[in-house]
Amino acid sequence: MxxxxxxxxxxxxxxxxxxxxxxxxxxxxxxxxxxxxxxxxxxxxxxxxxxxxxxxxxxxxxxxxxxxxxxxxxxxxxxxxxxxxxxxxxxxGLVATFTIIVSSQFVVAALIDHFGVLGAATRPLDLSRMLGIALLLAGIWLTIR
Incomplete structure (x- = not known):
């Protein structure tokens, strides 16, 4: 393995x-x-x-x-x-809770990576990542509406 x-x-x-x-x-x-x-x-x-x-x-x-x-x-x-x-x-419910939690994690993680906050290696926020985050936010709306 x-x-x-x-x-x-x-x-x-x-x-x-x-x-x-x-x-x-x-x-x-x-x-x-x-x-x-x-x-x-x-x-x-x-x-x-x-x-x-x-x-x-x-x-x-x-x-x-x-x-x-x-x-x-x-x-x-x-x-x-x-x-x-x-x-x-x-x-x-678990699905709505985790959709919100995971989406929030992705947004904050992208900002931490982009700015290199708290000792993180800098990984720029590109169009692909921004689109992925937008899809996650749409997922929140679909899950909790």
Missing amino acids: GSSTLLIIIAAIGGVTVALQAQMMGLLDKSIGTLEGVFITYAGGGLLISLVLILTRGGNLGAWQSVPWYAYSSGALGLIIVGAIGYSAPRL
């Missing part, structure tokens, strides 16, 4: 997992509340990754000082993601 095939499989597993997690977070949101569901989600993930780090003797945690300060906001951003998905999924 080539490395690109493996990357595609890993990305697909991530996509499947996000959809499954969204449904579970929606159930938590409806049953115990948004904040409580976010807590359960993060506590469960925190316990699991703690076990992995213990088993791998901390991995590369010793290099934490070499990371740019703004990279540590990823935990707070993750809270927003989990909360937004947990709140939106049971109210909009």
Whole structure:
């Protein structure tokens, strides 16, 4: 199996997992509340990754000082993601929720690439990418109308 095939499989597993997690977070949101569901989600993930780090003797945690300060906001951003998905999924449905989320990700990712924000390599926003984003925005309209 080539490395690109493996990357595609890993990305697909991530996509499947996000959809499954969204449904579970929606159930938590409806049953115990948004904040409580976010807590359960993060506590469960925190316990699991703690076990992995213990088993791998901390991995590369010793290099934490070499990371740019703004990279540590990823935990707070993750809270927003989990909360937004947990709140939106049971109210909009999974398809509408993810159409909006993924389209928003593409727009922001294109801007990050174009301007090289937060240390990203600069990848200019060309006509093809702009048309792709326009199709995504049309997809939002078709999905939630």
